[in-house]
Amino acid sequence: MNTLIRLPGLVDVHVHLREPGGEHKETFASGTAAALAGGVTTVLAMPNTSPPLTDAETFGLARARARAGARCDYGLFLGATAANLELPADLPGQAAGLKVYVNETFGPLRLESLPVVLAHLQRWRGPGPVAVHAEGLMVPALTALSALTGRPVHICHVSRAAELAVIRLAKEHGYPVTCEVTPHHLWLTEADLPELGPLGLMRPPLASAADRDALWANLDVVDCIATDHAPHTLAEKHSTTPPPGVPGLETLLPLLLTAVHERRLTLDRLVDLTNTRPRTIFRLPAQPETYVEADTAEHWTLPPSGWHTQCDWSPFAGMPVVGRVARTVVRGRLAYDGGHVLASPGSGQNVREE
Numbered sequence: 001m002n003t004l005i006r007l008p009g010l011v012d013v014h015v016h017l018r019e020p021g022g023e024h025k026e027t028f029a030s031g032t033a034a035a036l037a038g039g040v041t042t043v044l045a046m047p048n049t050s051p052p053l054t055d056a057e058t059f060g061l062a063r064a065r066a067r068a069g070a071r072c073d074y075g076l077f078l079g080a081t082a083a084n085l086e087l088p089a090d091l092p093g094q095a096a097g098l099k100v101y102v103n104e105t106f107g108p109l110r111l112e113s114l115p116v117v118l119a120h121l122q123r124w125r126g127p128g129p130v131a132v133h134a135e136g137l138m139v140p141a142l143t144a145l146s147a148l149t150g151r152p153v154h155i156c157h158v159s160r161a162a163e164l165a166v167i168r169l170a171k172e173h174g175y176p177v178t179c180e181v182t183p184h185h186l187w188l189t190e191a192d193l194p195e196l197g198p199l200g201l202m203r204p205p206l207a208s209a210a211d212r213d214a215l216w217a218n219l220d221v222v223d224c225i226a227t228d229h230a231p232h233t234l235a236e237k238h239s240t241t242p243p244p245g246v247p248g249l250e251t252l253l254p255l256l257l258t259a260v261h262e263r264r265l266t267l268d269r270l271v272d273l274t275n276t277r278p279r280t281i282f283r284l285p286a287q288p289e290t291y292v293e294a295d296t297a298e299h300w301t302l303p304p305s306g307w308h309t310q311c312d313w314s315p316f317a318g319m320p321v322v323g324r325v326a327r328t329v330v331r332g333r334l335a336y337d338g339g340h341v342l343a344s345p346g347s348g349q350n351v352r353e354e
């Protein structure tokens with residue numbers, strides 16, 4: 001029986017590729033190698049690099065690095081600060097979206113001022129939405145601002161039942177709010193923390209089993225599954241001040257195919273969450289002849305190392321899964337085949353360039 005299926009290349013709208021400034025954790029070349037190994041053919045990279053991508057100069061620097069290094073297609077977010085309300089007119093059109101952090105995160109980009117957040121929502125003119133890191137009461141706050149300004153707001157890595165309940169209500173009211181959830185919040189809970197130790201630390205933190213169950217029970221409200229791939233070295237994670245974040249690009253599709261195998265998700269819905277909706281929300285161009293072939297019958301255990309991500313560990317190590325990426329094809333060219341990344345650095349295209 002042929003158990004190989006073909007899916008459209010996955011779109012991951014939330015990754016951290018650490019360039020510039022964090023090249024010892026990940027680079028455009030290593031992070032997009034991990035993407036292709038995971039069947040992901042488009043990544044949207046977050047701006048909390050060092051320096052953060054908050055003006056034309058830093059954005060241009062990252063864009064040049066991505067053009068030289070990326071092996072799959074990519075977009076770059078701009079980061080909102082109190083100082084960059086007056087963006088150059090052509091910059092929003094070059095960005096995947098505007099990222100607004102209103103809750104604690106990794107890096108210096110947190111905004112705490114209502115006038116600044118409101119002004120960013122009113123002024124943003126990019127093709128992509130305003131993506132927000134909002135937790136707890138900040139979810140209804142940003143949802144209300146989206147409704148009041150009419151600005152599409154995409155809520156990143158929703159992790160708790162009540163947050164998703166608010167998003168359901170917002171959608172029922174027709175507000176332009178969309179959201180994503182991560183595999184780690186769908187598969188892990190705070191009960192895994194004793195075993196994971198610092199490898200289980202991320203923001204938002206792992207939640208309760210009831211929250212995790214609510215994400216699955218309300219998956220119809222969710223627009224995208226995004227990894228929030230946020231690599232740090234093992235030495236950093238085991239230090240006295242472990243930074244938040246976990247890698248996830250290479251484990252995304254095996255986990256989702258396992259959910260399909262367990263009949264917790266349909267293949268149609270998987271495609272919707274990892275391709276159709278992300279493309280629509282972020283207004284991404286089509287990728288012709290771009291697909292991933294996966295073996296839906298292969299039983300294997302996610303290993304602790306041997307990954308393409310430079311940090312080379314996984315919070316899902318030891319988890320049995322059903323389904324494995326066999327090969328990934330980008331624009332008709334074999335980009336990943338049987339464990340080997342074949343696409344060279346620089347072969348990826350910027351989703352905001354012709």
Ligand SMILES: [Zn+2]
Pocket residue numbers: 014016046228230
């Ligand atoms: Zn993130």
